Amino acid sequence: MDPTQPNELVLLLVKIGYLTLLWAFVLLAVRAVRADVLGPTRRQARRGAGAPVGRGPTPRGPARPRVAQPRAGIQVPSALNAPNAYPPSKLVVTKGPLAGTVIPLTGEPITIGRAPDSTLVLDDDFASGRHARLVPHDGRWFVEDLNSTNGTFLEHTKVTTPMPVSLGAPVRIGKTVLEFRR
Amino acid sequence: MTLPPRRQWSANLTSAFARVPSPQGVELPPYRRSELVLLVAAGILTTAALSALTLAHDGHLTYHIATYALGFYVLWGFVHLAMRRFAPAADPLLMPLCAALNGLGLVMIYRLDLARSDAAKQAGRAIPPSAAHTQIVWTALSVIVFALVLALVRNHSTLARYTFTAGLAGLVFLCLPALPGIGATINGARLWLRVGPFSFQPSEISKILLAIFFAGYLRTFGALMSAHVVTKARRRSTGNAAAALTGAIRRLRPGAHGPGEPAAPADVTDSSGTYTGVISRVWSKGPRFYVPAILTWVAGLGVLVIERDLGSSLLFFGMFLVVLYVASERARFVVVGLGLFIAAALAAYHLFSHVQVRVDIWLHAFDGTNPSNKSYQLVQGLYGFAAGGITGTGLGRGHPNKVPFANTDFIMASLGEELGLTGVMAILMMYLLIVVRGMRVALTAPDPFGKLLATALAATLGIQVFVQVGGVMRLIPLTGVTLPFVSYGGSSLVANAAIIALLLRISDTVRRRQAEAQEVLEVEPDQVANVQTEIVRRVEVPETQETHEPAE
Numbered sequence: 001m002d003p004t005q006p007n008e009l010v011l012l013l014v015k016i017g018y019l020t021l022l023w024a025f026v027l028l029a030v031r032a033v034r035a036d037v038l039g040p041t042r043r044q045a046r047r048g049a050g051a052p053v054g055r056g057p058t059p060r061g062p063a064r065p066r067v068a069q070p071r072a073g074i075q076v077p078s079a080l081n082a083p084n085a086y087p088p089s090k091l092v093v094t095k096g097p098l099a100g101t102v103i104p105l106t107g108e109p110i111t112i113g114r115a116p117d118s119t120l121v122l123d124d125d126f127a128s129g130r131h132a133r134l135v136p137h138d139g140r141w142f143v144e145d146l147n148s149t150n151g152t153f154l155e156h157t158k159v160t161t162p163m164p165v166s167l168g169a170p171v172r173i174g175k176t177v178l179e180f181r182r
Numbered sequence: 183m184t185l186p187p188r189r190q191w192s193a194n195l196t197s198a199f200a201r202v203p204s205p206q207g208v209e210l211p212p213y214r215r216s217e218l219v220l221l222v223a224a225g226i227l228t229t230a231a232l233s234a235l236t237l238a239h240d241g242h243l244t245y246h247i248a249t250y251a252l253g254f255y256v257l258w259g260f261v262h263l264a265m266r267r268f269a270p271a272a273d274p275l276l277m278p279l280c281a282a283l284n285g286l287g288l289v290m291i292y293r294l295d296l297a298r299s300d301a302a303k304q305a306g307r308a309i310p311p312s313a314a315h316t317q318i319v320w321t322a323l324s325v326i327v328f329a330l331v332l333a334l335v336r337n338h339s340t341l342a343r344y345t346f347t348a349g350l351a352g353l354v355f356l357c358l359p360a361l362p363g364i365g366a367t368i369n370g371a372r373l374w375l376r377v378g379p380f381s382f383q384p385s386e387i388s389k390i391l392l393a394i395f396f397a398g399y400l401r402t403f404g405a406l407m408s409a410h411v412v413t414k415a416r417r418r419s420t421g422n423a424a425a426a427l428t429g430a431i432r433r434l435r436p437g438a439h440g441p442g443e444p445a446a447p448a449d450v451t452d453s454s455g456t457y458t459g460v461i462s463r464v465w466s467k468g469p470r471f472y473v474p475a476i477l478t479w480v481a482g483l484g485v486l487v488i489e490r491d492l493g494s495s496l497l498f499f500g501m502f503l504v505v506l507y508v509a510s511e512r513a514r515f516v517v518v519g520l521g522l523f524i525a526a527a528l529a530a531y532h533l534f535s536h537v538q539v540r541v542d543i544w545l546h547a548f549d550g551t552n553p554s555n556k557s558y559q560l561v562q563g564l565y566g567f568a569a570g571g572i573t574g575t576g577l578g579r580g581h582p583n584k585v586p587f588a589n590t591d592f593i594m595a596s597l598g599e600e601l602g603l604t605g606v607m608a609i610l611m612m613y614l615l616i617v618v619r620g621m622r623v624a625l626t627a628p629d630p631f632g633k634l635l636a637t638a639l640a641a642t643l644g645i646q647v648f649v650q651v652g653g654v655m656r657l658i659p660l661t662g663v664t665l666p667f668v669s670y671g672g673s674s675l676v677a678n679a680a681i682i683a684l685l686l687r688i689s690d691t692v693r694r695r696q697a698e699a700q701e702v703l704e705v706e707p708d709q710v711a712n713v714q715t716e717i718v719r720r721v722e723v724p725e726t727q728e729t730h731e732p733a734e
Contacts, residue, residue, distance in 0.1 A: 006237060006238075006241050006242075010237075011237070011238055011576055011579065012576070014234045014237060014238070014576065014577075015234070015573060015574065015575075015576035015577070015579075016573065017230075018230055018231065018234050018576075018577065018601075019573060019574070019601065019602070019604045019605055019608075021226070021227055021230050022227065022601070022604075022605055022608040022609075023604070023608050024223075025220075025223050025224065025227050025282060025608075026608050026611045026612060026615075028219075028220060028223055029220060029275055029278070029279060029612070029615055030611075030615070032216050032220065032274060032275055033275060033615065033618070033619070125622070125625055125626070126625070129696065149626070149628050
């Protein structure tokens with residue numbers, strides 16, 4: 001009706017263009033959140049290959065945790081003088097994003113947390129940087145919470161002091177559940 | 183042994199602004215960089231909206247658009263600088279999202295102004311005053327409030343000291359409009375204060391004050407609850423409740439043990455097995471602990487009855503329930519609370535005619551004479567959504583001005599008409615992101631007060647959006663709350679800016695602490711792993727029993 005009114009097609013394009021822009025903004029915002037929720041993208045992980053990106057070991061798929069190499073010169077408690085006749089030989093992740101991961105036990109303490117130098121690097125909002133550690137003592141393994149924000153649980157009991165972990169007892173840290181197996 | 187390389191923070195968006203220094207010598211992650219990128223995008227979004235509107239309305243673009251865009255960047259650039267100064271590690275998403283929503287709202291309010299002035303010109307009447315200009319002034323004010331909150335509240339924990347003061351002030355603010363003289367009834371709800379030419383909605387301020395109060399008050403409640411959980415777990419494992427009871431709760435009312443429990447030795451009575459136990463424990467802490475809860479409940483009902491403010495009472499009640507749930511980790515409280523709310527709502531429906539009218543408007547919107555009478559606004563809004571369809575009519579090409587109060591309560595209908603379902607979904611996504619980021623702040627906060635406060639603030643925003651949009655879309659009865667950041671209205675804008683500023687303050691505290699802890703720990707990474715665990719005393723456990731008792 002108005003002679004100054006622009007072409008119908010132009011207005012249609014403007015309309016579609018604006019909606020695209022609106023969603024582009026939303027996706028840009030989502031992308032910024034994405035790293036928090038799903039870990040870094042493949043590109044970010046590749047870029048961080050030289051210097052490790054703190055968020056997690058691998059971006060997606062069956063994540064492989066970095067298992068610390070056994071260090072020489074530290075006394076390994078021998079199975080012979082241990083009170084427990086069947087010492088566990090491996091730590092298994094039974095639940096969580098790293099489920100299925102097996103860590104062979106070397107007698108070294110195992111640190112668990114989001115920090116990239118942990119033995120088991122978790123990518124979990126509920127986990128603290130240095131969340132908990134598993135320490136061998138007299139042939140038994142103890143779980144100790146390292147003042148984590150959201151706590152470590154041994155069979156539904158919150159770990160406040162070092163507690164002995166028996167074979168098959170679930171240790172829960174955020175979404176991850178671990179247990180010792182023979 | 184070589185030290186591992188220093189942890190590098192991943193850049194989320196781009197490294198274009200990588201070399202901006204951060205204060206205090208702490209190497210902070212480039213959150214502000216992400217924020218700046220998003221803020222620029224928000225500015226482009228707003229400018230594009232204004233351009234599309236001008237193109238549709240005038241048929242050509244003018245340089246005025248550039249002026250407005252500049253204004254947008256000056257205002258929010260100021261906020262960005264304030265954040266760089268006062269909250270360098272805070273969440274990068276919250277502020278740009280608010281800026282985008284605010285910009286979108288401004289364009290829509292301006293668009294409705296245009297429609298009104300066009301109508302006035304055609305009818306030969308005087309052109310009504312521009313709402314968009316007022317809104318710009320309020321935006322500027324809210325930006326200043328935003329910076330002030332960040333500058334003055336340097337640590338959110340200090341707010342915990344004012345728990346009861348905030349609660350009292352919140353209730354007073356809530357009840358102020360009911361007083362004759364300063365209270366004013368606008369659009370059928372008595373929730374305004376009028377001092378001279380300024381009208382102000384104090385319930386928006388009490389939203390923040392009550393969030394502080396709920397967080398501070400229920401923090402103690404949460405401690406009571408977790409003591410209850412620990413005792414229960416210990417009793418399950420030892421079978422000896424009285425001996426295992428430790429920690430926070432020692433002074434219990436004698437004789438307040440739950441049913442079926444043997445009466446324990448005189449000074450340690452375990453009443454934790456039941457919910458009545460928890461309630462009696464709260465009771466036993468003295469009037470300080472239950473009077474506020476009762477007062478809140480009474481005030482909530484008072485707001486509903488005297489001020490006829492359905493929206494606010496729903497908002498406060500929802501906030502209380504969410505914080506109670508997070509503090510206690512008990513879904514049962516939510517169920518009981520919802521039951522109480524439904525009972526109260528039914529009672530209100532039968533007792534008060536204005537509630538009946540609201541429900542009638544909602545349930546029978548298209549019946550009888552309602553569409554042209556009581557439900558006129560709602561039905562026009564729904565027609566607006568219908569006219570918009572999937573992609574909308576395009577900015578400036580619909581008729582959102584046909585809906586009464588299109589720039590406050592029904593701005594979502596205006597947006598739905600011109601941006602369509604696609605646009606409305608994008609806007610709701612932005613709100614969702616704000617709430618998600620707020621909840622994430624709560625998740626990472628180390629102190630219970632910060633956790634609960636962030637939860638309360640994020641939940642308030644979420645509930646407000648739900649109540650508002652649900653009302654406009656006829657999912658729930660229409661209530662008189664505003665759409666945060668978008669609706670025309672100064673008090674709402676300022677209060678929501680303060681809410682976001684508080685969330686950012688908590689987020690900053692959390693992330694800064696994390697970064698500093700990282701810094702300290704990075705020096706000797708192996709020390710934590712190799713320190714000998716010290717066991718103070720070993721507990722002798724029978725071999726047959728599961729050995730998961732804590733060594734005490």
